[in-house]
Amino acid sequence: MLVNFRKSFWQYGPIILLGAAAYAITIPSSAWGHVGHQVVATIAQDNLTSQARTMVEKILGPGEDLASVSTWADSVVKSRPETAPWHFFNLDVRQSQGEYDIADVCKDHGCVVDQIEKDCGILAQRFASRRDKREALKFLVHFLGDVHQPLHCADDKDRGGNEKWFRYYGPHGNSRHYTWVNFHSFWDNLLEVKAQENPQRLAARLEQGVSPQDVKAWAQGKPSDWAYESFRIAQNDIYKDLPEGPLMEKNRWGRDLPEDYYSPRMRAIVDRQLEKAGVRLAFLLNGLFSK
Secondary structure, three states: EEEOOOOOOOOOHHHHHHHHHHHHHOOOOOHHHHHHHHHHHHHHHHHOHHHHHHHHHHHHHOOOOOOOOOOOHHHOOOOOOHHHHHHOOEEEEEOOOOOHHHHHHOOOOHHHHHHHHHHHHHOOOOOOOOOOHHHHHHHHHHHHHOOOOOOOOOOOOOOOOOEEEEOOOOOOOOOOHHHHHHHHHHOOOOOOOOOOHHHHHHHHHHHHHOOOOHHHOOOOOOOHOOOOOOHHHHHHHHHOOOOOOOOOOOOOOEEEEEHHHHOOOHHHHHHHHHHHHHHHHHHHHHHHOOO
8 A cells, every 4th residue: 555645634534454574673662661651642632532441441340540551562572572673663873764665664563653554453343342442442551652752763774773872962962971872761760860750740741732623633644654753753853963874883973862861852852742643642542432
């Protein structure tokens, strides 16, 4: 199926599974880490309709909500290794990607785009078991976060940034001391060595910056659109000025993290992607559970 991204987004409609064979490159699957995934889930929970909220409670059961199950998909990768490729979608950031065949990227339904659509399909089934719907919902909550982490949608022959290391001189860049950071993990941790923020407080702060116009604009399209949007952010904003390919062994070439990481610019991208993921997760669930 040829996806042309020069066309505008269209409203999420019938669930269509796109497909073909397994993607060879694997990367660690913990996009955004616990903090980021809980932020996405909290924003979504706050934007559910009453009908959708009731259905989520019914599927998950007592004592659980979207935030509490948001990192479950990472916890099962070790026992269910076949799920590892489900967390990402890789396009080459060094190539123009105005259009491409999604079957070349999502082989055997083995990427985050197809898995989101598969999980939506299960949740939409009237006679699917509660057990199947519960697992699909837990995967869906997590994968909406993954598809908005730009390094889960792009590759530079570096396994989505896992094979790039940089020297990081602290949040203000004025320290004499540095820490080696893995580029992918650094993004997973919200541009920190380890994410320290409280998920509920961060979600509340981010929600204040989301306008009704934002919600209307983001509640459009389908998962392959959102994956491509993340890819373009990786291509144009994240990888554009980086050296090509791996920078291994904790960067023996002595590369410093680019200056943009000591200004608000990159963190603004992180925050916006978390906001979009939360709004779009609510959009999907509200649509699925209003039928």
